[in-house]
Amino acid sequence: MSEQQQAVISERPVLVLHTEPADCLKVLQSRFPGQEFEVATHGEMLPGVLAATDPEIVFSISGPAFPRDSLRAVFEHPTVKWVQLGGSGYDHLPDWDRDKVQVTHCAGVLAQSLAETITGAMLAINGHFLSYRTLQTMGDWRPMPFRPLAGKTLLVVGFGAIGQRLAHNAKALGMKVLATRNTPAEHPLADEVHGPERDALLSLLPRADVVSLHLRFDATTKRAFDAEAFAAMKRGAIFINTARGKVVDQPALTEALYGGRLMGAYLDVFDKEPLPEDDPLWGAPNTLITPHTADNVVGFTARYADFFVGNISRYIAGEPLENLIA
DSSP, X not given: OOHHHHHOSOSSOEEEEOSSOHHHHHHHHHHOTTOOEEEESSGGGHHHHHHHHOOSXXXXXXXXXXXXXXXXXXXXXXXXXXXXXXXXXXXXXXXXXXXXXXXXOOTTTTHHHHHHHHHHHHHHHHTTHHHHHHHHHHTOOOOOOOOOSTTOEEEEESOSHHHHHHHHHHHHTTXXXXXXXXXXXXXXXXSEEEOSOHHHHHHHGGGOSXXXXXXXXXXXXXXXXXXXXXXXXXXXXXXXXXXXXXXXXXXXXXXXXXXXSEEEEEEOOOSSSSOOTTOGGGGOTTEEEOSSOTTOOTTHHHHHHHHHHXXXXXXXXXXXXXXXXX
């Protein structure tokens, strides 16, 4: 890429959507010092900013500040040709014309960090750390034996970048790894890889001591983990969901926890967010809850910006974009 190309991406301003854009702007402005960037920090700004700037490229690390209806203006704006998303999910987007607008995501960028979080939660739940913390507040000296994870079986439902990083960690702990994915094939980090069919999942669940979900939410995965799936799980297993809340039948999960089917759970995503204060999951036994922050590492927006920079190089060169949503 020439110096001139490095300085400017587009003759039009690049629009950045984020509530706190400083970190990602620092990356982008250092790589493209001659490029104009405009910012919208919430959805109500979009009609005005779009009309004033007519961007060709949009970098969207959007959250609750950008509701689905507000993002519709981005995809319907006549000059927008490419939207780069931060994060891997895109179920928050409105429908768009894929022939008109290319959309790419950042799947895999934070896979290592998310796998670390899941591994820590798995160790904490299995080792009774949550119960020990409760006993500590009461000054109660009570030992609770635990079975080591070594020799146990992890089932990764959705064996993409995050699932593979988690499998690497599990192998280091001496665990056996089972996995499901849309295109099953042998993999060095998994003892078995199966397809996504319902029958395959139900046959694998009784074999797993830990089940970790990494499914994208769409019409095919909605409530995929339901009462039947929980009933098929090994009694005393650990359940982990850092994917999407709507992939799980939340009442069925709650029943499995309170009914003693599960040893415990780590939950970062929920059917409704924030999780309502009166939701029974808050008090579920041996359950760790985080507010959709499993991959909320320091500097995550800069990491997304680095990925965006790589895709910009492909865009300028007319090459296929990475992580393009078909």
